[in-house]
Amino acid sequence: MELSMEVVAYERDFKTVFMDGIILCKLIAALPDGKVGKYNKKAAGKFQMMENADAFVKAMKAYGVSDDDSFASVDLVEARGINQVKIALLSLARKAQVKEGYNGPTLGVKEATENKREFTEEQLNEAKNIPRAW
Structure with missing residues (x-):
């Protein structure tokens, strides 16, 4: 992936790597079904960095990330x-790991999916006869 080379160029400082929002916008655009609006490909000042962070946050929300898991632009740009x-x-x-067509590396745990089970009436009645421990 082309992003990996850009990240390696920095000295492993999280803030420095992501502060301008450019790599984050490229990241979400590289994901299956990932779309990001217009962003500044050369963010020279804080205002442009904030715009990039906002574009990334909007794209994350459209991708399915909840508001609780999101962040405000100042959290990134000003390292708050x-x-x-x-x-x-x-x-x-x-969210990316469960998208169809994603075959990249994994980060963290996979999101749980529904595991619906159907039991027959006979199985339900049989379960009533199981001795309880309490």
Whole structure:
């Protein structure tokens, strides 16, 4: 993936790598069904960085990430809530792993999916006869 080379170029400083929002916008655009609106490909100032962060947050919400797992632009650009940004990325990873067509690396746990079970009347009656421990 082309993004990996850009990230390696930095000195593993989370804030420095993601602060301008460019890599985040490229990341969500690279995911299956991932779409990001217009963003600044060369964010020179804080205003453009904030616009990029906003574009990424909107794209995350459209991808299915909940508001509780999201972050505000200042959390990223001014490093006020870097942990919340990390939580958002983990949530985005969970959503991406269940999308059809995703075959990339995994980050964190896979989101649970419905596991509906159907029991016959006979099985339900049989379960009533199981001795209880309490």
